Amino acid sequence: MKELVKINLYRALLYIIVIGALNWGLVGIFDFDLVKSFGNLFGYKAGDMISRFIYITVAMSALVLIVQRDIRLPFLGMTVVPQPMTNYKPTGELVSTVVKDLPPNVKVVYWAAQTSDKVVDNPTDAYGDYSNQGVTTTDLNGVATFEVRKPTSYKIPYYYNPFIGTLESHIHYRYWTSAGMASRIFTINI
Incomplete structure (x- = not known):
């Protein structure tokens, strides 16, 4: 269960960073900031706070991931490799x-x-x-x-x-x- 929580947290951090990257792509290509537009739905002052919160969340997600060994060295990460390593095949049809x-x-x-x-x-x-x-x-x-x-x-x-x-x-x-x-x-x- 603990491993599943780690995996889901890792996935959530990646999604947050991808959403942030897509937002910056929209800013760069169309000069449209989706985060600010979303925040402005709640009024100018609240919208500014919401936008800052989202930007900080994206930045913190990136910082948490960048220090993870498996981001820098993905070949060391979890993998599914069944055993054995001698030639083998299952039985049955x-x-x-x-x-x-x-x-x-x-x-x-x-x-x-x-x-x-x-x-x-x-x-x-x-x-x-x-x-x-x-x-x-x-x-x-x-x-x-x-x-x-x-x-x-x-x-x-x-x-x-x-x-x-x-x-x-x-x-x-x-x-x-x-x-x-x-x-x-x-x-x-x-």
């Missing part, structure tokens, strides 16, 4: 997906939501214990085959992203570089 254009001869870890007849309400329940995952190695041409049980679709909660709604069946994956670094997370729909 599997569907195969071929992925091309990866580096040759590297380990690739992949994972998908569990199998279900219905759309699951959230990602946590959809992935469950992460047993629908595997590890493979790319061939000399950078081609890998992912084998998973048919993953379910799941809903993305509004507070995570209000624009997505439901994600169709897909597989996430990362590959390891020769220097031992994991790539960003990629997603392929199936």
Whole structure:
């Protein structure tokens, strides 16, 4: 629960900064200050105080984030990387997906939501214990085959992203570089 609070606070700070950046974009492009316009709805004096409060909130959000290690070094941040690191695939009735254009001869870890007849309400329940995952190695041409049980679709909660709604069946994956670094997370729909 404590980790979820941290994640939601982090997300809220990012949204505040993005809103501030969009406001400054409007000021720069159209000479229109959305914050001042919003504040002026409450009268000149109250509007000035509201505008200052919003500006200070954006600035404080930026200061809180700028000192966070994971902002400066995002590769050290939280990530989802299921184990093990020897070649492995789940058991049961599997569907195969071929992925091309990866580096040759590297380990690739992949994972998908569990199998279900219905759309699951959230990602946590959809992935469950992460047993629908595997590890493979790319061939000399950078081609890998992912084998998973048919993953379910799941809903993305509004507070995570209000624009997505439901994600169709897909597989996430990362590959390891020769220097031992994991790539960003990629997603392929199936």
